[in-house]
């Protein structure tokens with residue numbers, strides 16, 4: 387593997403790992419709700435009575451955009 391190839395792979399990996407942080411940062415600083423638009427909601431900011439379990443999945447209201455969201459088996463909101 388040449389030095390240039392290794393460098394390209396390094397920058398590709400760096401970009402892939404940085405994207406979620408850039409999304410979170412822009413959401414926190416600019417309140418862009420970018421992650422919501424990309425289907426990555428935040429259900430953690432809701433009050434406990436706002437979280438409902440219907441016997442199959444957990445429902446909550448996204449603290450950023452106010453949309454009703456569901457939690458998957460990995461704990462992510464969509």
Ligand SMILES: [Zn+2]
Nearest residue numbers: 422427448451
């Ligand atoms: Zn949202």
